[in-house]
Amino acid sequence: MPHRHPLRLWIVRHGESAGNVAREAAQTAGAARIDIPERDVDVPLSALGHRQAEALGHWFAAMPEDERPNLLLASPYRRAVETAQAIRAAGGLAPDAQPLRLDERLREKEFGILDRLTRAGIEEFHPEQAVLRSDLGKFYHRPPGGESWCDVILRLRSALDTISLHHDGQRVLVVAHQVVVLCLRYLLEDMDEAQILGIDAEGDVANCGVTEYAFSADAAPASGLALVRYNFVAPLEAQGTTVTSEPDPNDAAQPLSHDPGRERDIP
DSSP states (O other): OOOOOOSEEEEEEOOOBHHHHHHHHHHHHTOSBOOOOSOGGGOOBOHHHHHHHHHHHHHHHTSOGGGSOSEEEEOSSHHHHHHHHHHHHTTOSOTTOOOOEEOGGGSOOOBGGGTTBOHHHHHHHOHHHHHHHHHHOTTTOOOTTBOOHHHHHHHHHHHHHHHHHHSTTSEEEEEEOHHHHHHHHHHHTTOOHHHHHHHHHHOOOOTTOEEEEEEOTTSOTTTSEEEEEEEEOHHHHHTTOOOOOOOOTTOTTSOOOOOOOOOEEOO
16 A cells, blocks of 8 residues: 655644743743643643744745645644634634644643653652653653653554545645654654654743645655754744743653754754
8 A cells, every 4th residue: 555644744832831931930940840820731821822823824824825724723722722723813714724733642741740840850759750850861761641752653643644544635734832843753763762852852842833745756655755854933023022941840851942943954
């Protein structure tokens, strides 16, 4: 049987969320806990996050109609849904695009007992987890009640199979989260642990940063999709929108980064 693949695949991290803002405030204050009243699934975009999503929608809208996404998939988390809705409202989809589809397999990485703790909070309340994570590394460490990167990768394997089987030949836009973006790169480019953690160490995925793949018969057998660009933020800059790259609020054990998320084009 022939391999099936989408014609184009864009993977976008959601716009800046209220959780991103709260996390930076907690880090700056040296607090142990991140002050977020909602459960993680209900955290909305910030005002800047809405502007970022709208700017990205305008970028897609500037494409010819037959080149825009005609399938929109999103994590069910509110910040991802609001980003997807803003892209659509700005005219970023093809006229024949299907209604937004939510897929729980694209959800944020679950952090279990480390939920809403900063690095200082983890060391204060769960020092054994700080040691275990240091020993195992972030790829394999699974906090009690939470997920490792490997767990996220397992569910994303299924999501990619669904996209390939049911949406071959389509132009697919996925709106999700930082770890999901990185884990999809791991799968699509047939990476190993060292390779994907090396990319992660270079800097955070920018809010509304675009990772794009195009079908290629010469691409790695693992996916049939070739990387076009990673962490592309020119659409935001063109609209005069501030680029942010704060880690997600629960990724507390990762150092705070101010990487501007500049475009990383692939030759």
